[in-house]
Amino acid sequence: MLKLSGVLIACAALLGGVNNIALAHGEKKTGNTPVVKEQTDWGIAGDTAAVARTIEVSMGDDMRFKPGQLTVKEGETIRFVVHNKGALLHEFVIGTKAENAKHAELMLKFPGMEHDEPYMAHVDPGKTGEIVWTFNKAGKFEFACLIAGHFQVGMVGTITVAAK
Template sequence: MKASKIFLVAASMSMSAAAIAAGAHDGGHGAGSGEPGKASEASRTITVEMYDNYYDPEEISVKPGETVRFMVENKGKLVHEFNVGTPDMHEAHQEEMMMMVEHGVIQGGKLNHDMMNMDMGNGHSMKHDDPNSVLLEPGQSKEVVWKFSEKGNIEFACNVPGHYQAGMYGEVNFE
């Protein structure tokens, strides 16, 4: 078994029982980092390339209150996420992403879009449609427009199980 698969299995086994019971994947995972921005108000565009377990660039600088348009491209061989938030938000979100793996939504290098639409009860699904985040298959690109709040401990990360732990996160530095 390849080391990456062993790591993924180990990461999945270390997830809490709460992750298994959590269910749905939705609900504004960017709390504390800012708010959705309007593309017309973006001061600049930053291209972010995702590779298998790292980003290019690995850090960005923003001003408090700045709106940035991110053009995110997955240049890796696996499904990856670009998600702007606090470290605590990423930790909680990783549990939901584990559910996406356990239910067959994330399948290595592809997404099962039918499973993303599955009704998990109480109006919840496994859609990955938060405004601070994109989940991309290899070769895909999408944009995220985000207005950063006041200075804080903010990062961008891939919360696909095992990816954050392998170093796939970057710092947001405030100028």
């Protein structure tokens, strides 16, 4: 399976090559896949040994997250345990408002596109997913379900990262 970033998919689409690319939304990481730690505007993949606390979030076919607003401290490593209470596939994607909106637009154009990053959890119906994330930058961020149509009807929550 070829893994592509949103930029490469957009370029492939412009060049007319997207039909030849195997894309699979919702493909799960295997336990043997190492997490790539890459700094983002909203933080970096965290180490399980550094987890300060666990936050449980549920999501469902009402296209809402519960809770819908979270507050964490700058420098805090959080384990998100995300429960899918619905009958549809949902996801929990941490990002900036602009990044999530851009990615959601790509998902409308390419609903089968693969996206599997340490700040994403794709959760099958009745299952639980997990993300360990370090918020090393203060600010307002969001979490969202970017599956085509879900984001557009408001399946979005906010994360406030309070400065040290």
